[in-house]
Amino acid sequence: MTTSSPKEIAQEAVHITFSILLNCCVRELGNSSFYEGVPKYDPVLKSYMSKYDHKLHLKLDFPVDNVEVYAPVRYRSETFRHLYDFPVMERDLSTETIKEIDADRLLELITTHIRQQYPLADSKNVKKRMQLSTEKIAQFLEHFKTSGQDFNKAEMTFIEAEQLFPAGHLLHPLTKGREGFTEAEVLKYAPETGGYFKLHYFLVHPDLVTEKSVDDVLPSDFAKATVLEAGKEDKNLHDLLEKYPQWKILPVHPWEASHFKNQVVFDTLVKENLLIDLGVFGKEFTATSSVRTVYNNESDYMYKFSLHVKITGAERINHYHELYRGYDVSRLMQTAWGDNVRKTYPDIELICDPGFISVSYNGNVLDSFSTSVRYNPFKSTGTEKENNVSLLASLCQDSILGDPSRMKNIIQKASEQTGLSIEKTSELWFKKYIEIILNSVVKMFNEQGMVCEWHQQNTLVQLNGAFMPEKLFFRDNQSFLFRKSFEEQLNAIVPGFSENGKMFIPDDRLFNLLLHYFWVGNILAVVNTFGANGLADEKNLLNILYDALEVLQKEDESGLVTFILESRYWKVKGNLLTALNDIDCGGNPAGVTRINFPNVLHKRFFSEQLINPKGKELVYNRYFPKEDVTISLRPLDIDNDLEMLHEWFHRDHAKAAWKMDWPLRELETYYRILLPGDGLYSYIGMANGEPTFNIEVYWPTRDVLGDYYDVLPTDYGTHQFIAPTDPKLKFVSPATQCMIDYVFAQPEVGKMVGEGAVDSRASMMNKAFHGFKIEKVIEMPHKTSNLNFCYREWYWAKFPQNQDIVINAEAEPNLINQ
Known part of the structure; x- marks a missing residue:
């Protein structure tokens, strides 16, 4: 780790939070x-x-x-998690003043903005x-x-990777939220500080306790053995257990024990002789990355406790159905069904939760x-399992404080082994990863009807x-789910499985x-990690994904793969x-706010040539003998074309149809965004x-037009504006x-689409002359339009000689019979 001052560290923390907020x-x-470049007609900006020296801003x-x-963009991602430079600035358009802003100010702006849709949103x-x-x-x-701990070293043990994890969830603005812990408690109980602590134990009347286990020993019996071993010299403890031989010894997180002892119900239970506080005993545990799940390297079990601490977006409470979910899946995994899962997916291990504890009093779960x-x-067994097993989030962590990221160090080591370039090694690593996880997830969904929430x-x-x-491991009792259509089958294997x-x-x-x-939280996060670290091109990795899904689609009977491939948006x-809507995603998962996430796999059909051409030179040049005219196309040069376009759009025939007769500053902003x-x-x-003339080529799947029909990612549309009014200078058909x-x-293009205004008859007649056909009339926010389509065959039927056109910057002089 590089040497950094406390001020630099504090600034890095601010930038991490600010970047997350911007990406949200x-x-x-x-x-x-x-926004591209520096404006000419916006003096303040x-x-x-x-x-x-920032060429691109968000x-x-x-x-x-x-x-x-405006936030300077350092790295632009295909998966919408970008990297930024600082400072970020705010421009007040009413006073034309600019100032640097912090994350708190941005949060205020965000809250005001979303209250138009969510009136109760509150940023406080x-x-x-x-x-x-x-x-x-x-x-x-x-x-x-x-x-002196390095959070980016290539080799880590399980618990190192869980704890050497400084930035946390890279898409949650409360990534390291620990609301409820004091400073001292953070040092003791947070995984990042590596504190060790003993568990707190209570002796509870058996009538209050519900516990289950697929193992021979119940959780309370295991806890009892732990307490007896630790307190073997404690006569009072032994006398107490002899007095209450049927009572249950239950472990609780020590922070939660203190919290519980401050509740009225604790005093009530003690007075009614239903509970006895035993205190702390036994071996020390330490927190994993989830904070509330604790680990001891000599113990057969980890405990996932309830913790009334807000960690990222929710208080971490184990709900009764989640406890049962882990137990029931453990029951299922002990059958022939589970044997088949282990045999079918040898590179995946499902870490089960074989038992649980729950306590109720007067009908209320405590x-x-x-x-x-x-x-x-x-x-710890001395086997290789101890080594280099990491939560995915650790592998996806960014470069911090100038040090290379962990993934960068891993790929560097891997490259030395493969003898391949960093990029080729990265692609190989990615292929191996998706070969394990993607095949298994799709097959498991189809054959076992099982879904695991594979987040980072x-x-x-x-x-x-x-x-x-x-090999991959999956953990989390609450994150095992099943297809409804498999309910009867699984209930036959494990009676009561769905109850x-x-x-x-x-x-x-x-x-x-x-x-x-x-998909978004795991696979695309890995894609982003390689891209953001300069290890591989995200577009290449997305294409690898697309190819893998196409292969899986042939055997997928559930429709899952087709849904992933073809959905325009993912929820x-x-x-x-x-x-901001104050929804506890743990206690109220149905209330979580969902958003549309563009299907980034559709970039497979994105035409760089059409939407992102390189340079300013001619892209097409064609001679038309009949009109004796050469028509040429070149990308817009904003530095030299802006004033000309401004004059064009202020012509009378442009104002009504195009409505782009804006001031130069507004028009420049339009193109610097476009x-x-x-x-x-x-x-x-x-x-x-x-x-x-001016043409705009657009990709409807990322355009408002895509909201009005069953858009395909291979659809491309155009707008065309011809500046001259003199018929001799218009050259409408050649253009x-x-x-x-x-x-x-x-x-990449499948068909062309258009949405000309219904009152623009000349435009539609021109389209029809060239092979376009009206599909239907649509009501768009700014106009009533004729949705129209054209396929190559329709166009070539009108102009058969154009089927052999060669697109280049040289004129085609020999085409005749035009």
Whole structure:
């Protein structure tokens, strides 16, 4: 770890939180765009941006406050988790003043913005918890620095990876929230500080206790053996247990024990002689990354306790159905069904929770005692299991304080073993990872009807000696779910399997759960990790994913793979909106705010040539003998074309149809947002070298038009504006043919679409002349439109000679019979 001052560490913590908040805006608010370059006609923005060398900014619009925010983009991701430089600035549009802002101010703007849709949204508590989270990140970074621990080393034991984890959830604004712990308690109980502590035990009347175990020993018996071993010299303890031989000894997290003892019900139970406080005993445990799940390297079990501490977005309470869920899955795994799972998926180990404890009084569950007992496959045995097993979140951690990320160090080691380049090694690592997880998830869904919520902290990756993935572990009792259609079958295997765990879910809901936890939270996070660290191109990894899914689709009878491939949007959890709406995602999972996440796999059909052309040179040049005109196309050059476009759009015939007769500053903003986007690009068309028309090529799946029909990712649309009014200078058909030639020449394009206004008869007649057909009339926010389509065959039927067109920057002089 590099040497860093306390001030640098504090600043790093602030930047981590601020980056998360910015990315939450990108994913959840729908008010973001990219802004390219330094403006010419916006003096205030020009003056500010000229001080820095940032070529790209994230622009956030907050119209209610009449404010816009600009954040310098250091790395732009296909998965919508970008990296930023600082400072971030706010421009007040009413006063034309610019100032630097912090995360708290951004949170205020966000809250005002979303109240238009969520009137009860409140930032007060979120701001407090966000500040606490930032302080904890700084505290943990300082702790690692002073203790000399490296949180990015390539090799780690299970517990090291759980605890050397400074930044936490990279898409949750309360990533290191520990609301409820004091400073001293953080040092003692947080995983990042590596504190060890003994468990607290209570003696409880058996009539209050419900406990289950698939093992020969009940959790209370195991706890009793622990207490007796630790207190073998304690006569009072032995006398007490002899007096109450049927009572149950139950472990509780020591923080939770203190919390419980401050409740009225504790005093009531003691007075009624239903509970006795035994105190702390036995071996010391330490927290895993979940905080409430504790580990001892000599114990057969880990405990997942209830903890009335707000960790990220929720108080971490074990609900009764979740306890039963873990137990029932353990029952299932002890049958031939479980044997078949282990045989079918040898590279995956499901870490089960074989037992649980619950205590009720007067019909009310006492949450403090609700405990799930989990197997500990990472008990010290001298085997390789101890080594290099890491939660996925640890592998996805960013570079911090100037040190390379852990994944970067792992790939460097792996590259030395493979003898391949960093990029090729990264792609190989990724292929091995998805070969294990993707095949298993899809097959398990089809054949066992089982779903695991494979998010980053539930997924453990074991690396082999060559630093490649060789095995995955899944943990979390509450995250085992099943398809509703398998309920009868599984109840026949384990009678009563569906009675208590609430784990049978309709397929459509399971699809979205898988998309959130497994696809966006796991697979795409790995894609982002390789991209953000400069190890591999995200687009290449997405293509690898697409290829793998296409293979799996052939055998997938459930529709899951088709749903992943073909959905325009995936429904995922909005962490920021959920927090601002004060929804406890643990206690109220149905109330979680869901958002539309664009299907990034559709980038497979994204035409870089159409929407992101390189350079400013001609992309197409064609001679039309009949009209004796050469039509050329080139990408927009904003520095040289802006004034010309401004004049064009102020012509009378442009005002009514295009409605872009804006001031130069507004038009410049439009193009500085358009050019770096992935939805639309602008070209200048020329007749005999003279600019005469403008076309925009757009990708409907990322455009509002996609809301009005069953859009495909292979659909591409165009807008066309011809500037001259003199018929001799318009060259309408040659210009239109060049536009269509250019679009259809790209292999990604399936069909062309259009949405011309119904009152623009000339435009539609021109389209029809070139092969377009009206599909239907649609009511868009700004106009009533003719939705129209064109396939290559329709166009070539009208212009058969164009089928052999070669798209290049050289004119085609030999085409005849036009």
